[in-house]
Amino acid sequence: MKHLLSPLDLSVDELNDLLDLARDISINPKKYSHVCDGKKLATLFYEPSTRTRLSFEAAMINLGGSVLGFSSADSSSASKGESVSDTIRVISCYADICAMRHPKEGAPMVAASKSGIPVINAGDGGHQHPTQTLTDLMTIRELRGSLDNFTIGLCGDLKFGRTVHSLINSLIRYKNIKFILISPKELRVPDYIIDVLRENNVEYSEVEKLEDVMSQLDILYMTRVQRERFFNEDDYLRMKNFYILDKSKMNLAKKDMFVLHPLPRVNEISVEVDDDPRAAYFKQVQYGVYVRMALILTLLGLDKEIQ
Amino acid sequence: MLNVGQLNEGFVLDHIEAGKSMMIYNNLGLDKLDCCVAIIKNARSNKMGKKDIIKIEGGLDLVDLDVLGFIDHNITVNIIKDGEIAEKKRLSLPAQITNVIKCRNPRCITSIEQELDHVFILTDEEKQIYRCKYCEEKYSR
Numbered sequence: 012m013k014h015l016l017s018p019l020d021l022s023v024d025e026l027n028d029l030l031d032l033a034r035d036i037s038i039n040p041k042k043y044s045h046v047c048d049g050k051k052l053a054t055l056f057y058e059p060s061t062r063t064r065l066s067f068e069a070a071m072i073n074l075g076g077s078v079l080g081f082s083s084a085d086s087s088s089a090s091k092g093e094s095v096s097d098t099i100r101v102i103s104c105y106a107d108i109c110a111m112r113h114p115k116e117g118a119p120m121v122a123a124s125k126s127g128i129p130v131i132n133a134g135d136g137g138h139q140h141p142t143q144t145l146t147d148l149m150t151i152r153e154l155r156g157s158l159d160n161f162t163i164g165l166c167g168d169l170k171f172g173r174t175v176h177s178l179i180n181s182l183i184r185y186k187n188i189k190f191i192l193i194s195p196k197e198l199r200v201p202d203y204i205i206d207v208l209r210e211n212n213v214e215y216s217e218v219e220k221l222e223d224v225m226s227q228l229d230i231l232y233m234t235r236v237q238r239e240r241f242f243n244e245d246d247y248l249r250m251k252n253f254y255i256l257d258k259s260k261m262n263l264a265k266k267d268m269f270v271l272h273p274l275p276r277v278n279e280i281s282v283e284v285d286d287d288p289r290a291a292y293f294k295q296v297q298y299g300v301y302v303r304m305a306l307i308l309t310l311l312g313l314d315k316e317i318q
Numbered sequence: 319m320l321n322v323g324q325l326n327e328g329f330v331l332d333h334i335e336a337g338k339s340m341m342i343y344n345n346l347g348l349d350k351l352d353c354c355v356a357i358i359k360n361a362r363s364n365k366m367g368k369k370d371i372i373k374i375e376g377g378l379d380l381v382d383l384d385v386l387g388f389i390d391h392n393i394t395v396n397i398i399k400d401g402e403i404a405e406k407k408r409l410s411l412p413a414q415i416t417n418v419i420k421c422r423n424p425r426c427i428t429s430i431e432q433e434l435d436h437v438f439i440l441t442d443e444e445k446q447i448y449r450c451k452y453c454e455e456k457y458s459r
Contacts, residue, residue: 094431115427117452121434136425138453203456 013310014123014130018144018181026181030149032314033298033305037153040073043304046313047076053106054080055098055122056133057089057113062274063133063142066296067110070303079106084114096125103127108311110142111135129310137173142306143273144177146299151230153298154269154291159186166193166221167234167254167279169200174273175234179204183211190215191224195250198236220253225263231256233272233292235279257281264289271295328353328375330396331386336360339370342389345418346381348374384412388419388448411446414439419448423455 014020021029036043052071054064059082068078081087088098095113099122102109110131111119116138123130134140152158163182165175169192179200182188190208192200192215199217208215218224225231236254238247256270261284272280272292284290308314334342339357342348348355354375363369374380378397386393387409395407420436421428428434428450437451448457 094433095427096431096433113427114425115430116423116425116454117427117450120452121427121431135427136453138425 012123012126012129014119014126014132015141015306015310016120016123016130016132017139018141018148018177020141023184026145026148028314029145029302029305029309030152032308033149033301034153036304037298037301042317043074043308045075046308046317047071047074047311050074050076050108050311051106052076052078052080052307053102053109053128054078054082054133055087055102055109055111055113056080056082057084057087057111057118059083060112060134062296063112063140064110066142066299067131067133067303069300070307073300074304074307076107076307080109095121098122099126099130108307131306131310137171139177140173141177142299142303143174144181145302145306146295147174147178147232147271147273148181149298149302150271150291150295151269154294155229158182159188161187161229162189162191162227163230163232164191164193164221164224164228165200165232165234166256167236168198169194169234170198172234175200175232176204178232180207183207183213188213191227192217193219193221193224193254195219195236195246195253197246219250221256222253222260222263225260226265228264228268231264231268231270233270233276233279235277255279255281256284258283258287261287261289324401325373325375325398326401328373328398329378330398331372331374332369332394332396333363333366334370334372334393335390336366336368336370338390339372342372342386342393345385345389348372348381351376351380353380378407383407383409384415385418387412388415411440411443414451415448419457421450421453421455421457423450423453426450426453426455428452 054067056064071078095118103126108129110133111122112133113135116136118135119130119132132139132141169175233256269289269291339359356373358371360368361371391409391411393409396403397405416435416437428436438448438457439451441447441449
């Protein structure tokens, strides 16, 4: 039984196959519209996440399947004290595959160990969110044509941002990628990520101001810097504009650079950037549906049946 | 040197860092054994200055060497037969330990589901880093 708990559960070859399938889905969606007829996806969301849940549900519906599930712990048997292990054993009798979002880290792994159906981690606390990483990888590959040879700037809260950590861990498996880590010093990436970069001889630099490095970037991955993450108000006020992307900063960037963001955005990307052809964060949402469709097909073993 | 009676059949845990013997006694569950167990604290040692020693009368299957290796893999295990050292065993860091230490991450699933085993995996042998199997939180000694 194959599950997806971490982006690194997939080898580079498996990942490439998945992204190829996602691309084919994006080109020929009709070809896939009945592949999951009669199949059911259970969305077990112990904490609300409208965007991710709807993306999974849209993916299954696009494949001809149907969905069932719950969208908060209050409306599940967890509120009566049922364990994750028991819940998944029960759900295994109702559905063919499930996506689980849980506030506790490792909950999807516990579920996978007792499950009779494939489990997809749809986010477990601050730990992993592999389908966001797959979405990011597909977006970069579709926009640039490959996952090799580019400079990526990761900007904002790099300390607590799990999407950033997962993306770095996945991208180091590709050739000639340079990382520019743009954050206030309070929110730099954790030491263990720096260790990973060093051990893999990956070129990286850490800077404080986005505009200083804007011209070097092929991809800019924005995340939100929250006021409460700063130790004091003065630092926040001094630096908050370093991490807000606006037209003037976009003017410093290459013509073929692309801006990604895991969303939801608050104010870190000015709405005036939305119309710039390099703003790719809404395309990223669409790729997220395709890559989840490809993942569902792969985990159900239906990916080879369509060719 | 204090004389603690000769061991004819059993094993000796030697080169225990001074002061750690009681912790090892508790972690290995030696209090539950029926056989003779001797703890020597602050014995003189050429190599360590002072050290603790534990002597146990009985077979090596009485203790979990993985737990011992996790606590301190520099401890030597001397197997005694007919009053003589028959074998010296070196310990290594175990690849995985179960229910020896607890995950302290309040966001870990083990913090709310009591029946789950607390499993830690050796992720970096050189730096002796263990991480929780579920949340990957690093264990700090």
